Amino acid sequence: MQNSKLFYLFQSIRGDDIRRLRRFLHSPYFNSREDVVRLFEYLHANEAEGALLTKEAVFAHLFPGTTYDDGRMNAVMHFLFKLLKQFVVQREFELESSQPYLTRALRKRKLPRLFEPASKKWKKQLDKAQVRNAGYHFQQYQYQLEKYEYDHRQRRSGRMNLEEITEALTTYYIADLLRHSCTILTAQKVSQEAYEPVLLQGILTHLDRTEKELPPAVVVYRYAYLALSNPKEKTYFSKLLLHIEAHWQQFPPAEARDLYLLAVNYCIQRLNQGEKPYIRQALQLYQQALQRSLLVEEGVLSKFTYNNILMLAIGLQEWEWAKQFLEDYRHALPDLERDNLYRYNLAILYFRQGAYARAMELLRRVTFSDVLYNLNARTMLLRTYYELEEYDALFALLDSFEVYIRRQKGMGYHRSHYQALLQFTRRLLHLPEGDKGGRAQLKADIQAAPATAERAWLLNKLD
Incomplete structure (x- = not known):
């Protein structure tokens, strides 16, 4: 049942709107079915159960002692879904000014004594x-x-x-x-x-x-x-x-x-x-x-804006302001990603300051479902291991990074960019000390490659 359109819409209704919805469903003008009200109350009380909300279990609660009837269950769900859609439309209407609709209704009903003051009131609202x-x-x-x-x-x-x-x-x-x-x-x-x-x-x-x-x-x-x-x-x-x-x-x-x-x-x-x-x-x-x-909308700051602001502050080397910004707006990040996003961006700050050990500690605790965030975090970890000469950890990361890239679908051009980074990093690690010819060849190959993630960093390490 958790995959139904009804449950999908129901989950979006929160806070005071739940109380409004309850009054809406109890209004005989909108609804006369008691089973629909019972379904709403059951969903509200058991929403956290998620995957456990089977149609059979809900039916048993709504109609105790009755053999399960899929058609009857679908009908109740249909009526509640229809009322939920009507409710969200009603709420949207209530959040707007009703004056245009009132004025139009009075005109259509040919009530000039009411239309004219309503029209003047609307005009005053617009002027102010x-x-x-x-x-x-x-x-x-x-x-x-x-x-x-x-x-x-x-x-x-x-x-x-x-x-x-x-x-x-x-x-x-x-x-x-x-x-x-x-x-x-x-x-x-x-x-x-x-x-x-x-x-x-x-x-x-x-x-x-x-x-x-x-x-x-x-x-x-x-x-x-x-x-x-x-x-x-x-x-x-x-x-x-x-x-x-x-x-x-x-x-x-x-x-x-x-x-x-x-x-x-x-x-x-x-x-x-x-x-x-x-x-x-x-x-x-x-x-x-x-x-x-x-920038904070309904208490939430976009994770992209959070990162963009940080990167600009880093570009100006405004380290103290950047650190304070990360702390001040940590609470405004999206709930489900808050800790990950905070650690990830703080790791970027430490990384750019050259505090590799502190960055590494944070990056090890970052997990993202977003592919680009994962690529960026793993790339920072790669560079951090290299700078700290943590070669065993670096080789293990190169292997796991390669597996991650291979398993991802829809990466587009990012796949070849990061595959090139892994390939060139391995060659850099295997270069014998003092092998000037090998270094020159690797540098030429990196420069000739169509596209490589972290090209400037690779060339810097060779130089």
């Missing part, structure tokens, strides 16, 4: 709203549309708000298109897939020519897109930073975080071109986002 992202402009469009639908049925002449409708819709479309176009530019760096956003070039030309002051939802993404698509033109990036600083509070926290990450991505582009000053700029952006509580 702090968030001014694309979603805000979509709400403006919805408001103007409802106003038009009401007005043109009440009177046949006079000015209609058609211009306001098109302006709000256009602003929403441009802002959202630019936002998604920035995401596309970032994705292209990874996937190398070709994307061609419809109408984008025409919109950029239109924005260049307009004399109107652009709203934050447009201007920020405009400069983000121009900076990412024209990285050598530093003016765009400077303007992006100015507008993020001026307007970040007008975006929801998750979207403000994404704006900072777009700016960080620009810095990474410049770093990949060898422009080292952008290490400092990228770290400052992360630090600013941390200070503004934008």
Whole structure:
């Protein structure tokens, strides 16, 4: 039963939502089946059992003294699953403003005495709203549309708000298109897939020519897109930073975080071109986002962000700040991986400081299911054993590392990169002392290899 869609969805409902769900299921408006309520209570009480929740055992609890009936059991599960889906939709609705739905309902029911005050209240809410992202402009469009639908049925002449409708819709479309176009530019760096956003070039030309002051939802993404698509033109990036600083509070926290990450991505582009000053700029952006509580979402900091920030601090040799950062945000790492991620990143810090013994102690206690994390951890351990001249441990690691690579599927180009590292490391270890010819040949082979993990380190050891 633990593999059912019902149980999969049920496990996502936590905390106060469990109490809300119980009231929801007891409401006769939504549910009139007592067996569905009993199934919910049983799942809630026995969720931790996981694999032990067989359909037969649950059926015996729901219908004691009754022979197991798979069709009847499936029916109860179906009804509860249907109600759970209805509940999560209801919760999503409750988290949004109900004013648009109320206003629309009153208009459709032809209740002008109620519609007009509801419409005015909605307008006040929009005018006072702090968030001014694309979603805000979509709400403006919805408001103007409802106003038009009401007005043109009440009177046949006079000015209609058609211009306001098109302006709000256009602003929403441009802002959202630019936002998604920035995401596309970032994705292209990874996937190398070709994307061609419809109408984008025409919109950029239109924005260049307009004399109107652009709203934050447009201007920020405009400069983000121009900076990412024209990285050598530093003016765009400077303007992006100015507008993020001026307007970040007008975006929801998750979207403000994404704006900072777009700016960080620009810095990474410049770093990949060898422009080292952008290490400092990228770290400052992360630090600013941390200070503004934008990177921790629902109490969790992404493990990738945790590692990225550490690597930037290491690049600047800000050792004390890096160590404090690892400690300060250890509690915010994902629960199931917290200890592993903390030890892994602390090992990186010690490793880069040359404290190999301390790094080795931590790495021996790191276990990851993620292939890339495993590769990185094993590579650090390989280099650590070499630096400490722990040759017996190193040879054992080379053997186990090779077995690990052979067993992994879907490694892509990483497989050949790390196989080359193991091969060249073995040759390096077997070189007789004073064998200049052998060292020269190994160096030439490493340099000629299409791709090798830790190539710079191998060449450094030969030199």
